[in-house]
Amino acid sequence: MSAAPDWPWWKTGVVYHAYVRSFADSSGDGIGDLPGLTERLDYLGEDGLGVDAIWLSPIFTSPDKDFGYDVADYCTIDPRYGSLADFDRLVQEAPRRGIRVLLDLAFNHSSSQHPWFLESRSSPDNPKRDWYIWRHARNGRPPNNWQSVFGGRAWTWEEQTRQFYHHLFLPDQPDLNWRNPEVRRALMDVVRFWLDRGVQGFRLDVFNAWYEHPQYPDNPPKLGLRAYDRQAHIYDMDQPEMFESLAELRTLLDSYPESLAVGELLGRDPYCAARYCGDDKLHMVFNFEFTESPWSPRALLNRARRWEDALRETGWPCYVLANHDLPRLVSRVRRSDPDAHARLGAALLLTLRGTPFIYYGEEIGMADIRLSRDQILDPPGLRYFPFYKGRDGCRSPMQWDDSAGAGFTTGRPWLPLHPEHRWRNVLCQLQDSHSVLSFYRSLIRLRRRSAALRQGDFLPLGTGSRGGLAYLRRFAAEQAAVVLNFTPSNLRLRLEGLPASVRWTCALSSTQESEGSLDGGQVSLEPHEVAVFLAA
Ligand code: NOJ
Numbered sequence: 001m002s003a004a005p006d007w008p009w010w011k012t013g014v015v016y017h018a019y020v021r022s023f024a025d026s027s028g029d030g031i032g033d034l035p036g037l038t039e040r041l042d043y044l045g046e047d048g049l050g051v052d053a054i055w056l057s058p059i060f061t062s063p064d065k066d067f068g069y070d071v072a073d074y075c076t077i078d079p080r081y082g083s084l085a086d087f088d089r090l091v092q093e094a095p096r097r098g099i100r101v102l103l104d105l106a107f108n109h110s111s112s113q114h115p116w117f118l119e120s121r122s123s124p125d126n127p128k129r130d131w132y133i134w135r136h137a138r139n140g141r142p143p144n145n146w147q148s149v150f151g152g153r154a155w156t157w158e159e160q161t162r163q164f165y166h167h168l169f170l171p172d173q174p175d176l177n178w179r180n181p182e183v184r185r186a187l188m189d190v191v192r193f194w195l196d197r198g199v200q201g202f203r204l205d206v207f208n209a210w211y212e213h214p215q216y217p218d219n220p221p222k223l224g225l226r227a228y229d230r231q232a233h234i235y236d237m238d239q240p241e242m243f244e245s246l247a248e249l250r251t252l253l254d255s256y257p258e259s260l261a262v263g264e265l266l267g268r269d270p271y272c273a274a275r276y277c278g279d280d281k282l283h284m285v286f287n288f289e290f291t292e293s294p295w296s297p298r299a300l301l302n303r304a305r306r307w308e309d310a311l312r313e314t315g316w317p318c319y320v321l322a323n324h325d326l327p328r329l330v331s332r333v334r335r336s337d338p339d340a341h342a343r344l345g346a347a348l349l350l351t352l353r354g355t356p357f358i359y360y361g362e363e364i365g366m367a368d369i370r371l372s373r374d375q376i377l378d379p380p381g382l383r384y385f386p387f388y389k390g391r392d393g394c395r396s397p398m399q400w401d402d403s404a405g406a407g408f409t410t411g412r413p414w415l416p417l418h419p420e421h422r423w424r425n426v427l428c429q430l431q432d433s434h435s436v437l438s439f440y441r442s443l444i445r446l447r448r449r450s451a452a453l454r455q456g457d458f459l460p461l462g463t464g465s466r467g468g469l470a471y472l473r474r475f476a477a478e479q480a481a482v483v484l485n486f487t488p489s490n491l492r493l494r495l496e497g498l499p500a501s502v503r504w505t506c507a508l509s510s511t512q513e514s515e516g517s518l519d520g521g522q523v524s525l526e527p528h529e530v531a532v533f534l535a536a
Contacts, residue, residue, distance in 0.1 A: 045097020
């Protein structure tokens with residue numbers, strides 16, 4: 001492996017997003033848990049998939065109105081996932097496989113069952129009243145026009161104390177008042193608590209909504225489909241006070257070795273994301289472009305370029321193909337050869353410049369499950385949108401083997417297994433050197449060997465027209481050229497700008513037969529082939 005001592009792991013490493021509830025169930029109750037995850041660390045670690053960190057979806061005590069994103073105690077583990085001792089064991093075992101553990105912190109809001117909120121709502125004089133956002137009615141109506149992301153007003157009336165409280169999501173998820181210094185202190189204590197227990201960083205849920213404008217003005221209107229989208233969110237989001245709080249958080253993180261904070265931004269603007277990245281802010285902000293871009297090389301390239309441009313001054317890119325809120329890649333792109341597109345996605349994720357986040361199951365090309373309306377468990381939205389399908393589709397249990405419980409559980413899984421698990425599972429893909437999983441493993445290994453792939457500049461070789469995509473990655477004397485054929489046909493591609501007089505060797509190809517060459521700046525690709533060439 002090329003040495004890169006001064007590059008932090010979060011820039012060079014690969015992060016795996018483990019949706020704990022669906023990953024591995026050790027107790028037989030049908031719900032994934034921490035001991036189950038610990039048992040599967042070998043699969044993820046350096047002798048397995050080879051990831052450098054795992055981000056766990058929320059595991060804290062929660063009434064699960066929003067599956068863990070409604071936290072009732074930030075410093076305890078929900079008994080369904082295990083205990084603090086189970087967590088400590090995970091944190092002990094993970095580094096033995098070269099894995100760091102990251103947690104998911106939902107600090108914009110707590111659960112309405114959190115003792116802080118129970119106190120806050122109990123009386124206007126309660127010392128914790130101001131820990132949440134309480135406002136008087138405006139002419140008998142909510143204090144302003146703000147909407148909830150999940151539909152309906154962002155305000156709920158509390159008869160007992162005759163005020164509204166603010167909630168950007170469900171009424172069961174009241175927004176914390178970040179303007180109150182005691183709240184900030186309590187939340188920083190939570191961060192310290194987990195850092196002291198050995199975690200190496202956090203994913204921050206909707207961090208740019210932490211602060212609201214202190215005067216609570218109406219948001220101005222804009223065009224959009226849902227009521228939430230028909231407002232410009234200039235007063236309930238992205239307030240200037242964010243920066244002081246991020247600096248405080250960063251100072252705390254930096255007092256622990258190699259800790260990371262990656263933020264989930266509400267809104268998709270890369271220039272807005274860039275403002276939150278830097279040495280006294282976040283390390284990274286998620287880039288969700290590939291979860292919604294047309295699946296064409298030109299569109300994907302344009303989006304990658306936009307983020308590259310936006311983050312040029314400060315910040316480091318990252319890529320996501322899917323997550324627990326969004327359809328899985330192969331379900332979204334809906335092509336006839338899902339494995340081929342899973343490989344194309346893997347190649348983009350692992351060879352573009354930036355930190356890759358792999359959503360569990362993507363590495364075997366898992367697809368979304370289909371549910372009837374009465375099978376949907378994900379509550380947000382159901383009340384408001386008649387055609388809402390929920391987000392359960394992408395949360396189905398990990399497919400480990402072809403057994404009745406897919407190796408996920410011996411009990412009844414909390415969500416149905418995908419029927420494909422009989423033939424699309426980890427066990428059979430480990431035995432098949434041409435499987436999607438084997439391709440992921442090879443790519444990650446190649447990335448480990450190549451400083452160009454991990455750290456190099458990104459230089460597109462062409463515009464992504466004609467169904468092919470090519471780019472160069474260059475770090476010091478090392479170079480890697482990546483070529484992808486998005487078409488189901490053979491493709492001959494001219495690589496505009498490929499450095500001349502370099503001898504290239506094919507380090508990896510996704511098709512069984514080819515050992516392509518980059519002769520004279522041209523490459524011939526088989527249908528859907530991905531190939532990576534290294535300068536010899
Ligand atoms: C974003 C999370 O990814 C999503 O699952 C959750 O419902 C909302 N934030 C609210 O916490």
